[in-house]
Ligand code: NAD
């Protein structure tokens with residue numbers, strides 16, 4: 459029987475898929491989520507997939523007392539995955555304090571709740587910390603550029619907080635995973651991404667506009683005049699189940715590695731696809747023609763980025779198993795339930 463693990467933001471998109479993989483690996487996940495960007499129905503779906511009842515606490519991590527009480531009452535929790543954060547880039551530009559407050563207070567409160575206890579913590583970071591990298595594929599040692607948004611800055615600051623803490627407090631064993639572009643859904647189609655309102659991200663926009671069910675009739679490709687083979691931007695899309703499994707691997711790595719107590723890994727496939735390639739592949743796989751037009755560039759967009767996966771494959775011994783086909787098919791199945 460493996461240990462209890464605290465999963466903050468475990469009702470969210472990546473968190474819910476990770477909870478499934480944690481149960482598969484024998485862990486007992488305890489979800490803490492404010493449900494500010496998720497729904498408790500997702501936890502019920504996770505229970506159906508796994509056949510296991512999941513302990514859930516609706517807590518806003520910005521309120522320090524509640525999380526402190528939970529951690530004090532569970533002295534056997536020694537593993538944490540901290541997903542909880544707001545993640546809408548545009549919203550963070552309009553409401554920076556909302557993002558700095560939520561994403562940083564919640565992190566600090568979780569860290570303080572574990573003070574004095576040995577803990578393995580996985581943190582959800584993002585490829586957004588790289589901005590437009592000077593070299594591709596981008597490796598973990600690349601220069602961190604000035605953040606493009608307050609959201610991105612919360613990830614940079616959070617990584618700095620974690621590194622500073624780990625350097626003085628060896629009780630904290632911390633791994634920051636820099637996710638590239640998580641997409642797709644669980645193969646059961648029982649959990650997936652649930653964006654609020656009009657999606658900002660490419661995959662949910664494609665699947666929603668393809669059904670037209672939620673009022674989206676047309677997809678805009680934000681620019682075809684970039685310095686890329688077809689002119690559209692290039693991203694490293696990563697299947698959410700592969701990403702979820704990377705968290706389990708990172709936990710095992712921390713339990714066995716005693717050399718350094720702060721580590722950073724890219725979690726991507728190492729392969730870039732352009733926006734137009736994704737659209738073409740979607741049309742071929744689903745037989746659904748997308749109604750799209752070429753529009754203006756979206757401000758703040760990175761031209762091209764994809765990950766160097768040498769470190770994660772060598773040190774974590776983790777590798778993405780799913781390709782673009784599985785990403786599209788699972789996202790489409792989830793959209794059509
Ligand atoms: P999500 O919004 O689906 O999940 C985040 C969860 O955290 C939600 O359920 C939300 O209710 C919860 N939450 C937010 N603030 C909270 C608080 N103060 N207290 C308790 N719960 C709180 O997002 P996601 O896509 O699953 O992302 C998970 C993590 O991964 C986030 O930290 C995000 O920044 C990071 N990330 C996401 C992506 C992506 O494209 N989805 C890419 C890179 C990094």
Ligand code: WQD
Pocket residue numbers: 545547583584585586610638639640658659660661663677678679680681691692693733756759
């Ligand atoms: C991908 C490509 C768009 C929608 C965001 C965050 C980043 C990280 C991952 C959290 C871009 C194009 C999109 C549309 C389009 N999240 N696009 N039409 O911007 O790479 O990354 O999610 O950490 O921080 O910024 O992802 O899915 O929004 O865009 O043409 O309707 O698709 O221009 O080139 P992005 P995305």
